[in-house]
Amino acid sequence: MLTVYFWLFSLIAVLCGFSLLTARHPISAAVSLIGVMLAISGIYGLLDAPFLGIAQILVYAGAIMMLVVFVIMVLNSAKDRTTPRGSSYSWIGLPLGALMSIVIIAGVGRSAEALTADPDAVQGTAQNIGRSLFTFSGDAATGWYVLFEVVGLVLLAAMVGAVVLAKRSLSSIEADEPAEGAH
Amino acid sequence: MSEPAVPSALEPASATETVAAPTSAIADWIRDLCGDQEWLAWVVITLIGLGALAALASVSAMVLVWMERKVSAHMQLRLGPMRTGWHGALQPMADGLKLLFKEGLLPRTTDLFSYLLAPFIPMATALLALAVIPFSETWQLADPELGIIYVAALSGMSVFAILIGSWGSNNKYSLLGGMRAAAQALSYEISLLLVLMTAVLMSGETAMQAIVQSQEGYFWNWWLIRAPGVGFIAFIAFIISATAELNRAPFDFAESESELTGGFHTEYAGMAFAMFFLAEYVHLLVAACLGAVLFLGGYLPPVPALAFIPGPVWLLVKAFGLVFLFMWFRWTFPRLRIDQLLNLEWKFLMPVALLNLLAAGALRGWGWL
């Protein structure tokens, strides 16, 4: 049954990826990307990494895609309604993409055995992640206490950077157009 | 299924354990019938479970629609629907039939793909969330180990229904309502996540069934009461953020009728509208059940002596009590302005929920829970 699910999720992911590439409007592309992410989180669930799968839905499919959709809506999609199917950039992009997929397929093919789920392996549940992050066993702390705090600092830095950039672009947009254009 | 976690090294945890109803009478009977064919028994039980889920969602949504209309009416000294059935009890059924025979309009200006995709999303998230609610020790379709955060992820996804639907309809009212609703749902998602994590900290569990089990005994073992102060604050924060996530008054910016006609579903007619409407009430039921599971002991009776009344009854009694509370809010508080709404979240509710989480951590850390 796992194989059936695997092929199903992979098929959905590939189809959504294809529709992402051929979508003519950024919003349709964003919706397809959400589909890709949901399918991949399904595969994480099959690989006994439910925490990763749910993190994928919560952060990538939820938060980041929401941000992307907002950016598309804020960046006045009406001006730039559709993108043409082919452009001069495709001639650079297509060979590079083909090369990349050959590399990935070759890499996956070589290590195919290592990628199958092992039921006895450690599972990526929140419990196990919590334990391996914060184990304090015996004489030595084997956890990742400092790195966890560094993550907090990185988030703070991300916030400050984003606010600085957004405030700058906000003032430049307001300088460009009268306020009546924005709702 | 719910044996206590072994505090040893990294053991393969419960990700592959547990599926529907190991011991209920019907399940046992089906297993007997199927004999050695274990997979057949599983398929049959799962199919029955799925059917029950769909039936529960439809019936409870109809009951809730009726209840909303009656509660609203009586709060305004009206009678509400009276003619279809006993006190208008068949009114939602009649409405559903009417919507079935309505003409489905498809405006030419829509983006067809997003317009047609949107009605699927709210029902999908509602059913997916309802599937993990435990109605008794055995009546639960699936009990993922990360039940709590799974529900939070779903509530994040349901925002896309509003956003994609409003963008797809290409209508000014829809888009304004959709963008407002998205900003609101994003903001309150944070406090909802923090409250859910407070519940994890209080109970020490992340699976729904285990959280209910951790409140075994008398009603003062419910997390609302047992964690002094912390549980109560978390409950209040949960109710506020759930009201906002559900887009219910006083936070109903997605469809503030007096400003935006129908809000994000202005452009939907007939059955597509019915799907949004139905899903809204299934979401209401899910939120109420979640509140009951996290803070009010779920399917457990308040006093063990009352255990002869089955679990699903207790859960539904508690959930409908919370639903009544949500409906009461609607006629008590006037709609906020959007800046008030965002201030309430970012400058009050979120800091409070964060501090409350720390307080719960302190209680747990010093072994007072």
Added chain:
Amino acid sequence: MHVNPYAVLALVLVLALVYVGGALIAARLFGERGRELARKHQAVECSSTPMGDARIQFKVGYYLFALVFMVFDVEALFLFPAVKALAEGDTDTGILMLEIATFVAVLFLALIYAWRRKVLEWQ
């Protein structure tokens, strides 16, 4: 027999698609088919002819809220394993509490920063 609960949830997703799809198709079959009128295919604008495109440019404020949300969403997700470990109680709770408190304090700084820079004001 052990079944991955997420496999059952995938079936629930299929159920939801069938449920909504079935309802929409049923409405298509039984639904009224009125006369073709150009007005029926217009976007609703309280019976006046819609003017201009609905997809206008939205305020940058929405984008800022989405940004702040993302930071706190990731934060909540990172707190989750820590909270779980604390609730399990098989690690040094004092140190873990200090850890979580520091983490939360750093994010409070982020909130205060956003507050001071007036990102949280709705203009």
